[in-house]
Amino acid sequence: MSEMMTMMARRRSVPPAGMKGPGPDRGQLEQLLTLAARVPDHGKLAPFRFVVIAGAARERLAEAVAAAARADLPGATAAAIAAERARFTQAPVIVAVVSTARPHPKIPLWEQQLCAGAACMALTLAANAMGFVTSWLTGWPAFDRRVLNVLGLAPHERIAGYVHIGQATATPPERERPDMTQIVTWFGEE
């Protein structure tokens, strides 16, 4: 197996709570985002963009998330609000991969959205190849307009994923994988 195949065969996400710094620096991030942008793209529309949330800027997003949680859950405990805040303060770097899909005469919206998903996966693999661990997450802050406004998303834009990037504090155990016999059909052989 090539190095890339071995890496993919062992790939596991590490949740942000299991991450520490340092994350990729600016130069490394520029490299990673350039690789992530190199995805198949029907119509060459580049229907995605990246918002990098790193260092102290994470606090601004964490605070917006905490404020939205406080507003929605007036009875929430301080610990519950702290947990919401922590969504964006654990990994040293988070990249919000934004789907910018718009109706197009030839390219279906679905394909444009898949393209943004592909950018999430390309970013994940590139960061893993650079020696970082990752977690592709969404959760309610990916769908909450108050949070999206703080990130500067236009009304038609959506979060394809928050890709958290950092160093692992522990190696996650293997998890069960799909039974290939259940998900692969060899057309013509049935």
Ligand SMILES: Cc1cc2nc3c(=O)[nH]c(=O)nc-3n(C[C@H](O)[C@H](O)[C@H](O)COP(=O)(O)O)c2cc1C
């Ligand atoms: C679009 C998308 C959104 C996801 N959002 C979450 C999430 O909000 N919370 C979560 O625990 N896992 C989420 N996951 C799953 C994790 O990224 C991860 O794949 C999962 O924990 C399994 O681990 P593995 O990547 O090591 O196989 C999401 C995956 C995708 C593709």
